[in-house]
Amino acid sequence: MTLGVALLIPFAVMLIGLLLWATRPPQTIALPGHDIFALLSQQRHCVRLRFILQALQPEDTEYLKLGGNRALMHALRADRRRIALRYLDMLQAEFKTLIEISRALAVMAPEVVAIEELQRWKLNLVFAMNCAILRWRLRLGLRPAGGFVAISRMATGMARHLEAAISRIAENAMTTPDFPEFPCNGHEGD
Amino acid sequence: MSEFLSLLDITWAGTTTLEFALLASLVWRKACRTYPFFALYVASTILQSAALFVLYRKPGLAAPTVWTIAWGTQGVVTVTRSLALIELARKVLARYTGIWALARRIVLWVGAGVVAYGLALSKGQYQWMVMGGVRGLELAMAAVIVTMLLFARYYRVPVKPFARAIAVGLCLYSSFYVVDYTLLKHVLQRYAEFWNFLGIMTFLASLLIWLHASGRYSFQEEESLPAAISPEIYGALSSEINLRLYLLNRQLERLMQMKERRP
Numbered sequence: 001m002t003l004g005v006a007l008l009i010p011f012a013v014m015l016i017g018l019l020l021w022a023t024r025p026p027q028t029i030a031l032p033g034h035d036i037f038a039l040l041s042q043q044r045h046c047v048r049l050r051f052i053l054q055a056l057q058p059e060d061t062e063y064l065k066l067g068g069n070r071a072l073m074h075a076l077r078a079d080r081r082r083i084a085l086r087y088l089d090m091l092q093a094e095f096k097t098l099i100e101i102s103r104a105l106a107v108m109a110p111e112v113v114a115i116e117e118l119q120r121w122k123l124n125l126v127f128a129m130n131c132a133i134l135r136w137r138l139r140l141g142l143r144p145a146g147g148f149v150a151i152s153r154m155a156t157g158m159a160r161h162l163e164a165a166i167s168r169i170a171e172n173a174m175t176t177p178d179f180p181e182f183p184c185n186g187h188e189g190d
Numbered sequence: 191m192s193e194f195l196s197l198l199d200i201t202w203a204g205t206t207t208l209e210f211a212l213l214a215s216l217v218w219r220k221a222c223r224t225y226p227f228f229a230l231y232v233a234s235t236i237l238q239s240a241a242l243f244v245l246y247r248k249p250g251l252a253a254p255t256v257w258t259i260a261w262g263t264q265g266v267v268t269v270t271r272s273l274a275l276i277e278l279a280r281k282v283l284a285r286y287t288g289i290w291a292l293a294r295r296i297v298l299w300v301g302a303g304v305v306a307y308g309l310a311l312s313k314g315q316y317q318w319m320v321m322g323g324v325r326g327l328e329l330a331m332a333a334v335i336v337t338m339l340l341f342a343r344y345y346r347v348p349v350k351p352f353a354r355a356i357a358v359g360l361c362l363y364s365s366f367y368v369v370d371y372t373l374l375k376h377v378l379q380r381y382a383e384f385w386n387f388l389g390i391m392t393f394l395a396s397l398l399i400w401l402h403a404s405g406r407y408s409f410q411e412e413e414s415l416p417a418a419i420s421p422e423i424y425g426a427l428s429s430e431i432n433l434r435l436y437l438l439n440r441q442l443e444r445l446m447q448m449k450e451r452r453p
Contacts, residue, residue, distance in 0.1 A: 002311075004307075004310070004311050005311050005372060006372075008308075008311070008325075008329065008368055008369075008372050009368075009369055009372055009373070011329070011368075012329065012332065012365040012366075012368040012369045012372075013365070013369065015329075015332045015333060015336050015361065015365050016361070016362065016365045016366075018336045018340065019332075019335070019336050019339065019357075019358065019361045019362070019365075022336060022339035022340050022342075022343050023339060023349075023354060023357075023358060103344065103345050103346060104346075106288055106289055106345060107286050107288070107289060107345050107346070107347065108288070117292055121344075
């Protein structure tokens, strides 16, 4: 059996696994139209980025070591790392919300630009990966400022994609009398 | 071996009975109007069973002739299954014009890629090439179904229970067919009867899934049209989202431009 043929078996098994995963009930309920207003009116965590970056600067706590309070410095840094981890959770939740909104928009849009959708899928993957790396860096006590900036850039990119999509939808809203429904649940009728 | 062949005959008979039951259920519950190609596919499997029953018991036919006719019927079944799959994809995604346009392209690329891969692996005598080609098609169908379901899951598109049951049944059968055939050809050819038996059992499982779904779920909901959002709500919604995103974008851009500084 050649390698190419042998690969068919794990590929088929992988398809069965993916099938089982894809037919599971969804973990989160999609956004009903009116709730998008509420979600958008929530306070954004991105605005606290500069405080977090500042708090993670080693220089910010260096004076404690000079004053002979090494233990206090370590405790303070550990506290700040914990706060940064919580901030990261919030940032990730905010990104997920943006993704949810963009999904709802894509479902409503009479036309979806494939390249932008693919970019968003890629962005989503990269964001999740960067968050995981950043989380480990924080846990190991490494300096994560660069990672935070990268993640913030992704959020910015995400917002730009959404803005373009909304503009297209708004243009279509002027001409189309009716719109398809918001999907309210991945598996109706169960 | 004769006992095993009897078992094979029994499962074959059981499968044909279930095929009849499923078709009767689809006709009785008027699902043929909602899923005409799926009903056609079920009917084609019944006709194939009948044709093979007659073919294998007809004396005096040369083996190559039997082989050609048998695989010819398989070709017809594969075509009707492909049509059922296209129908299914349309049912699930076509109402959402934006993502349907994208899904259609991706699914076509995935399908074509997998078929090409399968055909590239089909070498040797022409019989093996035909069988390898069918394997490639089966794998492509499984890949297309999984891609479609992943797509629906990502965009939170509702998949109706009967449509989901069709997808699961088709995909399970196609995936197991690929595994069965690949192992049969390269590893376990001397256990061909056993692998045929497993193949029939897999199809039996798919039939049971479809029969259960056809008896349980309503087909009326399949035809229900999506409730439209009024243009006023929609316009207000998009304006609000636009504004919020613009503000968020501005905030982030200002943050990005800000230099880190010590207090």
